[in-house]
Amino acid sequence: MDKPRVAFFDFASCEGDQLQIVNLEEDLLKVVGAVDVVSFREAMKGHSDNYDIAFVEGSITRRSDEPRLLEIRKNAKILVAIGACATIGGVNLLKNFQDLESVRKFVYGDKFFQYETYPARPIKAVVPVDLEIHQCPINRDEFVMAFKALLMGKKPEFPNYPVCEDCKKAENICVFEMGMTCMGPVTRAGCGACCVVEGSVCWGCRGFIDHPNADSEREVLAKYGLSVGDILKKFRLYTGFSEVSK
Amino acid sequence: MYHADPPEVTKKLREMFYSAHYVHSHIAHFYALAAPDFVLGPDADPAVRNILGVVDKVGLPIGGEVIKHRGIAQDIQVMIAGRSTHLVWTLPGGVSKGITEEERAQIEEKAKSCVEFSKFTLQLFDDVVLKNKAYVDLILSEPYQLKTYYMGLVDQNDKVNFYDGKIKVVDPEGKEVAKYTPSEYLDNIAEHVEPWSYLKFPYLKKVGWKGFVDGKESGVYRAAPAARLNAASGMATPLAQEAYEKYITTLGKPVHATLANHWARVIELMYASERLLELAQDKSITDPNVRILPTETPTEGVGVVEAPRGTLYHHYKTDKNGFVEKANLIVGTTNNHAPISMSIKKAAMGLIKKGQVISNGILNMIEMAFRAYDPCFSCATHSLPGQMPLKLTIYDIHGKVVEQLERA
Ligand code: SF4
Ligand code: SF4
Ligand code: SF4
Numbered sequence: 078m079d080k081p082r083v084a085f086f087d088f089a090s091c092e093g094d095q096l097q098i099v100n101l102e103e104d105l106l107k108v109v110g111a112v113d114v115v116s117f118r119e120a121m122k123g124h125s126d127n128y129d130i131a132f133v134e135g136s137i138t139r140r141s142d143e144p145r146l147l148e149i150r151k152n153a154k155i156l157v158a159i160g161a162c163a164t165i166g167g168v169n170l171l172k173n174f175q176d177l178e179s180v181r182k183f184v185y186g187d188k189f190f191q192y193e194t195y196p197a198r199p200i201k202a203v204v205p206v207d208l209e210i211h212q213c214p215i216n217r218d219e220f221v222m223a224f225k226a227l228l229m230g231k232k233p234e235f236p237n238y239p240v241c242e243d244c245k246k247a248e249n250i251c252v253f254e255m256g257m258t259c260m261g262p263v264t265r266a267g268c269g270a271c272c273v274v275e276g277s278v279c280w281g282c283r284g285f286i287d288h289p290n291a292d293s294e295r296e297v298l299a300k301y302g303l304s305v306g307d308i309l310k311k312f313r314l315y316t317g318f319s320e321v322s323k
Numbered sequence: 324m325y326h327a328d329p330p331e332v333t334k335k336l337r338e339m340f341y342s343a344h345y346v347h348s349h350i351a352h353f354y355a356l357a358a359p360d361f362v363l364g365p366d367a368d369p370a371v372r373n374i375l376g377v378v379d380k381v382g383l384p385i386g387g388e389v390i391k392h393r394g395i396a397q398d399i400q401v402m403i404a405g406r407s408t409h410l411v412w413t414l415p416g417g418v419s420k421g422i423t424e425e426e427r428a429q430i431e432e433k434a435k436s437c438v439e440f441s442k443f444t445l446q447l448f449d450d451v452v453l454k455n456k457a458y459v460d461l462i463l464s465e466p467y468q469l470k471t472y473y474m475g476l477v478d479q480n481d482k483v484n485f486y487d488g489k490i491k492v493v494d495p496e497g498k499e500v501a502k503y504t505p506s507e508y509l510d511n512i513a514e515h516v517e518p519w520s521y522l523k524f525p526y527l528k529k530v531g532w533k534g535f536v537d538g539k540e541s542g543v544y545r546a547a548p549a550a551r552l553n554a555a556s557g558m559a560t561p562l563a564q565e566a567y568e569k570y571i572t573t574l575g576k577p578v579h580a581t582l583a584n585h586w587a588r589v590i591e592l593m594y595a596s597e598r599l600l601e602l603a604q605d606k607s608i609t610d611p612n613v614r615i616l617p618t619e620t621p622t623e624g625v626g627v628v629e630a631p632r633g634t635l636y637h638h639y640k641t642d643k644n645g646f647v648e649k650a651n652l653i654v655g656t657t658n659n660h661a662p663i664s665m666s667i668k669k670a671a672m673g674l675i676k677k678g679q680v681i682s683n684g685i686l687n688m689i690e691m692a693f694r695a696y697d698p699c700f701s702c703a704t705h706s707l708p709g710q711m712p713l714k715l716t717i718y719d720i721h722g723k724v725v726e727q728l729e730r731a
Binding site: 102103277307310 | 393407411412518644
């Protein structure tokens with residue numbers, strides 16, 4: 078049997094997710110050995126229309142990105158979005174809540190009009206996505222798990238319960254008890270609540286669980302002293318797209 | 324920004340984390356992205372001119388060592404900070420957790436192994452590159468030279484430092500022209516924009532932007548390994564210093580050869596490993612008091628470190644709650660954006676001759692000019708699966724296309 082042909086693509090991203098894949102070290106050789114990697118950056122002519130699985134990192138931030146993504150969608154049997162930028166829009170979305178002209182002026186000064194941009198969006202806002210591997214950056218073990226499942230023709234299972242569950246299993250003290258606030262109650266678990274373990278809070282990078290109780294989360298944040306503006310900022314860091322896509 | 328100076332132990336922990344980062348970053352660049360050109364030759368068949376080809380040539384156990392030490396360095400990062408990419412361990416005033424004596428001892432063992440591996444890598448560079456006159460000539464050949472200003476962070480003794488210090492700039496003759504603290508960066512650097520790139524082109528403000536040209540009159544400067552070694556007067560650890568002396572004796576100073584970045588990178592790999600070991604042997608590093616609580620209202624701050632790919636500036640302005648209102652970053656590769664463009668142009672002009680058939684080897688040698696700078700870009704051009712799509716168009720003086728070569 079021919080090995081599945083795999084291609085990697087990126088749009089607006091920091092390449093942190095592809096870096097996680099490169100950083101698989103020993104597992105990388107196994108991953109690369111099980112497939113034919115036909116592209117790692119950009120569609121390579123002559124190869125590009127012949128791949129089975131496309132991994133796409135990053136969000137779409139320009140209209141001119143769309144044809145390239147449509148082409149990838151057309152060519153790939155399975156399209157996998159990797160990392161928060163691709164799955165939920167990620168931090169790129171922060172610019173959507175500001176005036177795009179002044180954002181560009183801030184960066185490029187009076188030549189701002191030369192630089193194309195439009196509101197950032199996740200991959201699924203432009204083309205149908207078959208699978209999403211969440212987190213910023215993706216978790217190496219989860220990637221390997223999903224990768225193996227794909228090779229076996231199975232759909233990998235991801236948790237659909239909140240980070241708080243992982244957090245309890247990790248025996249953390251809830252940060253709400255320590256005067257901080259957290260997006261864990263509405264965020265999809267699977268990361269082992271690693272940010273809380275490492276001494277921080279959950280920022281929500283794995284996106285919402287399927288039916289988040291966002292109202293209750295807002296109430297809790299308000300109870301712990303956050304203003305409406307601050308609550309919005311909390312929600313917009315990673316999950317701002319759900320606000321506009323409704 | 325928070326006006327909080329973290330405890331000494333925190334600075335050491337952060338530097339230790341950062342040294343480990345250098346170890347795996349420099350190993351990746353050297354073995355996966357630079358070594359194929361030298362071990363297999365610049366015009367070797369692209370199908371074998373990759374990390375697997377290198378492993379094939381130098382032996383499987385070496386390939387294992389490369390992967391092992393990249394893994395080791397990342398393990399150290401995970402041990403210190405929970406993860407190696409996008410960590411959340413750093414906090415205003417310190418870090419969220421320290422390390423235990425047991426972890427310190429483990430890191431010490433791992434660091435020793437990294438020092439040994441760095442010795443091996445320096446030796447490999449010596450055997451494969453320096454003992455081959457054709458390669459040394461290639462490094463020193465005109466198409467790969469640019470005479471620019473150089474930038475790098477230095478400590479109080481004027482030695483290369485990745486984590487802390489002052490930013491020093493030397494001119495194309497190696498003379499110091501600026502030494503400033505992070506918060507003074509805007510007095511020293513400005514950024515040029517071009518409509519054909521989202522990435523800006525930083526230049527030395529006091530010299531000015533004169534276009535894509537080198538020389539003393541042009542504000543174009545370079546950062547990253549060779550530039551750091553040009554800006555400083557040496558390395559702060561013994562084996563790295565020894566290697567630095569050999570480098571300077573062979574190539575002179577300042578080094579204008581773009582391809583010398585590979586050698587400088589291996590010297591820095593040694594420094595990072597030695598520094599990692601020094602810090603791991605510092606018993607005070609297990610001090611649990613790793614954070615002071617900031618008490619002042621946050622305002623504005625600039626932080627600078629040497630990223631593997633060049634001087635990295637982060638500038639933030641916040642509201643009174645610490646929410647970022649303005650941010651400006653100049654990241655490693657950005658510093659080198661103008662020089663990268665110039666190096667590619669110069670290599671192309673020097674290597675492509677009238678009436679000559681353009682071979683894959685020549686295409687690769689043009690790419691080498693650009694690969695020398697930066698792992699981010701070089702991943703694109705030389706990573707495991709093979710090649711990036713490269714399109715070369717030769718125009719005549721009237722703008723008519725004479726030849727076009729495309730590599731899939
Ligand atoms: S999800 Fe995170 S790691 Fe991935 S591209 Fe976006 S910012 Fe980078
Ligand atoms: S710290 Fe966050 S994730 Fe953990 S239990 Fe509390 S709210 Fe949930
Ligand atoms: S704890 Fe929250 S922010 Fe951290 S990785 Fe998990 S989902 Fe993302």
